[in-house]
Amino acid sequence: MDRTLRSILLLLCLGIAPMEGQQQPADPPDSLRSYEVDEMVVTGTRTLKRIIDIPYSVERISNVDYRYERKNSVSDVLSGTPGLFFQNRYGNHDVRISIRGFGSRSNSGIRGVRILLDDIPESEPDGQTRIEAIDFHSVGRIEIVKGNASSLYTNAPGGVINFINDIDFTESHIILFNDIASYSEEQFGLLANTSIGLPSKVSSHNNGFKLAVKGDGYKFLTTYTNHTSDGYRPHSNDHWDIVNSVYETHPNEHAKLTLLLYFVDGRINLPGSLTQQQYDNDPFMGNPRDVGRDAMRVSKKGRLGIRYNTVFGEAQNNELELTGYGTIKYFERTAATYRFINRNGIGGTGRWIHKNELFGVPVEFSAGADLFHQYGPIEEYQNYSGVKGEPIDLLTDETIDNVGTYFTATVSVIPERMDVLVTGRHDRVVFDQVDRNLGIRDARREFAEFTPKVSLNYKLTPVIAVYGSYGYSFDSPAGNELENYPLSSNYPKLINPDLRPQYSRNTEIGIKGTVMNHGEWFPQSRFELVMFNSRIRDEIVPFAIGTDIFYRNAAETDRTGIEAGVSTSIVQGLSAKLSYTFSDFTYTSYAARTLSLTGSVVNESDFSGNEVPSVPKHNMSGSLSYQTMLTDNITGFARTSVNYISGMYVNDANAARSGDYSLLGVSAGTDIVLDRMNILISGGINNILDRRHVAFININSDDRKDYYEAGEPRNYFFSINLGYTL
Numbered sequence: 001m002d003r004t005l006r007s008i009l010l011l012l013c014l015g016i017a018p019m020e021g022q023q024q025p026a027d028p029p030d031s032l033r034s035y036e037v038d039e040m041v042v043t044g045t046r047t048l049k050r051i052i053d054i055p056y057s058v059e060r061i062s063n064v065d066y067r068y069e070r071k072n073s074v075s076d077v078l079s080g081t082p083g084l085f086f087q088n089r090y091g092n093h094d095v096r097i098s099i100r101g102f103g104s105r106s107n108s109g110i111r112g113v114r115i116l117l118d119d120i121p122e123s124e125p126d127g128q129t130r131i132e133a134i135d136f137h138s139v140g141r142i143e144i145v146k147g148n149a150s151s152l153y154t155n156a157p158g159g160v161i162n163f164i165n166d167i168d169f170t171e172s173h174i175i176l177f178n179d180i181a182s183y184s185e186e187q188f189g190l191l192a193n194t195s196i197g198l199p200s201k202v203s204s205h206n207n208g209f210k211l212a213v214k215g216d217g218y219k220f221l222t223t224y225t226n227h228t229s230d231g232y233r234p235h236s237n238d239h240w241d242i243v244n245s246v247y248e249t250h251p252n253e254h255a256k257l258t259l260l261l262y263f264v265d266g267r268i269n270l271p272g273s274l275t276q277q278q279y280d281n282d283p284f285m286g287n288p289r290d291v292g293r294d295a296m297r298v299s300k301k302g303r304l305g306i307r308y309n310t311v312f313g314e315a316q317n318n319e320l321e322l323t324g325y326g327t328i329k330y331f332e333r334t335a336a337t338y339r340f341i342n343r344n345g346i347g348g349t350g351r352w353i354h355k356n357e358l359f360g361v362p363v364e365f366s367a368g369a370d371l372f373h374q375y376g377p378i379e380e381y382q383n384y385s386g387v388k389g390e391p392i393d394l395l396t397d398e399t400i401d402n403v404g405t406y407f408t409a410t411v412s413v414i415p416e417r418m419d420v421l422v423t424g425r426h427d428r429v430v431f432d433q434v435d436r437n438l439g440i441r442d443a444r445r446e447f448a449e450f451t452p453k454v455s456l457n458y459k460l461t462p463v464i465a466v467y468g469s470y471g472y473s474f475d476s477p478a479g480n481e482l483e484n485y486p487l488s489s490n491y492p493k494l495i496n497p498d499l500r501p502q503y504s505r506n507t508e509i510g511i512k513g514t515v516m517n518h519g520e521w522f523p524q525s526r527f528e529l530v531m532f533n534s535r536i537r538d539e540i541v542p543f544a545i546g547t548d549i550f551y552r553n554a555a556e557t558d559r560t561g562i563e564a565g566v567s568t569s570i571v572q573g574l575s576a577k578l579s580y581t582f583s584d585f586t587y588t589s590y591a592a593r594t595l596s597l598t599g600s601v602v603n604e605s606d607f608s609g610n611e612v613p614s615v616p617k618h619n620m621s622g623s624l625s626y627q628t629m630l631t632d633n634i635t636g637f638a639r640t641s642v643n644y645i646s647g648m649y650v651n652d653a654n655a656a657r658s659g660d661y662s663l664l665g666v667s668a669g670t671d672i673v674l675d676r677m678n679i680l681i682s683g684g685i686n687n688i689l690d691r692r693h694v695a696f697i698n699i700n701s702d703d704r705k706d707y708y709e710a711g712e713p714r715n716y717f718f719s720i721n722l723g724y725t726l
Helices: 002-016 074-078 276-281 288-292
Strands: 057-062 084-087 096-099 113-117 139-146 159-165 173-183 204-215 218-229 238-249 255-269 296-312 318-334 337-358 361-384 394-414 418-435 443-461 464-475 502-516 521-545 548-571 574-589 591-595 601-606 618-631 634-645 661-674 677-686 694-697 708-710 715-725
Touching: 057 502, 074 084, 074 139, 084 694, 096 113, 276 708, 318 361, 443 502, 548 591
Parallel strands: 113 159
Antiparallel strands: 057 139, 084 096, 139 159, 173 204, 173 715, 204 218, 218 238, 238 255, 255 296, 296 318, 318 337, 337 361, 361 394, 394 418, 418 443, 443 464, 464 502, 502 521, 521 548, 548 574, 574 618, 591 601, 618 634, 634 661, 661 677, 677 715, 694 708
């Protein structure tokens, strides 16, 4: 508890620390522009609305908020958002994202949180997500819905994150960017090449360009990024090539046509998780088992989408949007076996929005549908130290279908004051696996559910609102979670017949808004306070049999929490951001079996009353940033931040717990404008105190007990962007 109190005091001191003797900029800092009261987002209700009018907890983050920061991982740009928790395993390619505990169960990829790129799902039809295609040099803004969004999106009990490429530019331009980073001298044993002790080795770099062209009636954006990293553990190097493109044109004054394309190709080596003894001896060592297997992932994936928007009707009160897309995906993975996965997909979304009055009261109604069909073979071979064995052990044709329909209805009971929003969605998720080897293991499962939600938003003032909601969520198992195991009721079929979907009842109440002050101090402050509760039935949790991970249902879980955040301009040029998330998540009823390598029952355990693993009870962050005009064409920026994470249990039995940790970082930069030329230079240090900490927990690895993966040691980054307005 002493560490918690010290961290709270540090955050408070950080938030009120004065800075004197600095020039004042003519305009408010860019870091505040994304918090204006007229922010418009689509993700929150699948219709365009201001944040203050949405009865959910919603954030919108602009790329100006992180333009001076490192951009290797989603946690680099979204850290400090209340309610979000990130566990970085291998950069941006196997990060665990959880919102209110949803998503914490995954030991690979993202679950329970819907991920979109330009409003098109990056999540696969079963809800599993990998985010290699997200390039933060290309992203213009990020919309986040925190909490149950199952009445609008499939498999989204935790919320939705929508990454939107930067197509809202006003002038043609080109940017060449070069980001480099290195880890601490202590970690690598390097000699310094400067008097300030910077390490001489570059451990990672991002190089590429961003081209934006604005013509007569069209816009075109394309970015290319080459990423290469040595990693900070043996056998953790990776490299990626990422292309994102958007073309937007207007066939007429009421219509818009958009083409969206991406392709990503790369490989990452996996060092594996460590036991407590291995972690204590050397937290950065590679697990000999995974290194010996040459554990790695190769990913090649692409997507082409086309979208048509139009408004129509005498009063232009109808909007229609149609989107179609195709995907190609190739995965190569080595672990206990050598596996190849090919997946092709075709999908589409459509929505209709109608605005009118009913008995003199403003109403808005929308209806939509999402379809995603994905199919392809899975090949599995023996893995001999990273070499594919022969012959083939398993050949499976896998098909996953998701069809969902939804509606929303907003009634302005008191115009411009109180809105009632009713939403509902029906989802049908189908898994079909055909065994091409033996032909006797074919299996099929189907999950379907309707999830309603009702919400209310009441404005105390035009810029301050209270809101509340109650709704149900439905989260079907992902494909890899349905892998069968020896003690199921229908082994050796390919699909586990006993694993059930996860259901929850979700309640939240909150207040949010903006406080304006015409004086010199605190001219603008944005705040939000949310209390939530989720009662989950049949929560899906991982468990281990030997080296294999399977999934089962815990009976009931109760999650209660608080999210609080404030972003304020202390004085012109100086701003602070504070956030705190409290999570009290416990199993209220959970009887579990521990199984041996032979499949026999070793122990019957009652985990009722235990805390849910891999979720910190306290998650706090704070930052203080300063921006000023050094000259008429040079802007200076400086920022310091701290993040505190309390310890987390590593398994359902609560038998072991990771330690608390606090991470301190600093960054600084300058933005130079010379006629049409723009030069942005920035750099910083993360984990300044070089704290050893567990950044990822391999949940319920109870047989091997390799729960721990170390977070990044002290690391330095430097970036230079050269821009030219065409």
